[in-house]
Amino acid sequence: MLALSQAGYGESLRRYRVGALLRQSNTLKWLGGGRRQPASKIRTQVIASESSLDGSQEVDDEHTKFSDEDRFYLFHGRQHTYKLLIAYEGAKYAGWQTQVGLTSHDTIQGKIEEVLTRVTGDDRKILGVMGAGRTDSGVHALGQVAHFYTTKAQSTRKLHSALNGMLPFDIRVREVSEVPPDFHARFSALNKTYHYYIHTDPVLDPFTRQYRLHCWYPLDTDKIRQAASSLVGTHDFSGFANRTRNGKKRNPMRTISRFDVIEIERGLRLEVQSSGFLYKQVRNMVGALVHVGRGMMSLDEFEAVLVHKDRSRAPTGASAIGLYLATV
Structure with missing residues (x-):
């Protein structure tokens, strides 16, 4: 099993609980059965779930508590989760992760966010693009994994086609798939x-x-x-x-x-x-x-x-x- 850091464990536990609540509320299309619960009830359950994270689990509160922004996007925006498998030539980029002082054209993540905002209609905060590995400037990838969220269901076939049609040739999306809500590119990675x-x-x-x-x-x-x-x-x-x-x-x-x-x-x-x-x-x-x-x-x-x-x-x-x- 993946040996997570204290912060990583807290984040994974938090996402697991949110995923379980979302599955229970039947908000995702592939999860049939059960009665859909109102958002207010889900919100109450999540807040109660947070309060159960006591010292016995040795989790840093900073990484387990939901901010007001987290709550907003969890309950009013991020309804669907998608996974990307990406290959890229890193020579022209300042690494994977967006950084202060750099434009969206300077990083791999920035380029992907730029296209996804156009394709899905969701802004960067809703999308929440996250990569499994934050490769440095000039580093390449054969199998980078990333996830993002959307407010509406997307056709994975159309997403795949649009991403590769609009991204530069040195960034290629190899696969697009819809995944459960508790999937996280970084914390779900074993190796x-x-x-x-x-x-x-x-x-x-x-x-x-x-x-x-x-x-x-x-x-x-x-x-x-x-x-x-x-x-x-x-x-x-x-x-x-x-x-x-x-x-x-x-x-x-x-x-x-x-x-x-x-x-x-x-x-x-x-x-x-x-x-x-x-x-x-x-x-x-x-x-x-x-x-x-x-x-x-x-x-x-x-x-x-x-x-x-x-x-x-x-x-x-x-x-x-x-x-x-x-x-x-």
């Missing part, structure tokens, strides 16, 4: 898998130069595998994480379930899977693994980064060019 591609041929390939890190120097694949295997398991990954942009401290304990080094034509593909990653953790781990493969860092020095939890012991992280969010 995320990232791939990192390295081109090891001495001559740069002009056709993959924007999608693979070019290492023209010899790499010791066996040493890279050995170093990668030391990262599997539950560890404090402070030594491989950058400080977050907002300065907030996150729990540095993460569990990596696998870290595979696969030889491909003229290169390597590194595959790492976890329930969650710290800020720039994957790129920092890859950067250190490349140093090990080049002989610029010993296996003992590599493991010392993990043991001492010291970011200064690790080299600069690898470029975003070769990084892909593969599956969620």
Whole structure:
């Protein structure tokens, strides 16, 4: 099962209860049977449900209590939930997530919101677009998952066609599906898998130069595998994480379930899977693994980064060019 943070657990529990109440009230078309309850009664039930979140469940109230805005959109707007499976080339974008100071044209989320507002007629606050992984600037995706809400039922076929017809060619929606109201792209995710591609041929390939890190120097694949295997398991990954942009401290304990080094034509593909990653953790781990493969860092020095939890012991992280969010 997914090991959620305290905040994540609170959010998931909250959404589970809201979903259960919505199912009980028969507000969604695929849930037949039962008698529809008025919104006022549902509101009372949800507020009562919130009050049952006491200290015995060790949940942060900040993440479990509904704001007035939450209540409004839950009971008067967000009637249908949809899931997107998305692939994109991240080179031209400042990452997945919309950010203060950036326009909707600068991020993947912004582009998708822009199209959805036109297609559904709902504003961004109603839509509430949320991605499973907040990929950084320049990072690509093969299988990003996102969800959004609408006030009216939508044809998934028409949504799919309209999104791909109106989005730029470097963003493609692979699938659209309607999902239960308690689905959440981030908190419903059990694992995320990232791939990192390295081109090891001495001559740069002009056709993959924007999608693979070019290492023209010899790499010791066996040493890279050995170093990668030391990262599997539950560890404090402070030594491989950058400080977050907002300065907030996150729990540095993460569990990596696998870290595979696969030889491909003229290169390597590194595959790492976890329930969650710290800020720039994957790129920092890859950067250190490349140093090990080049002989610029010993296996003992590599493991010392993990043991001492010291970011200064690790080299600069690898470029975003070769990084892909593969599956969620």
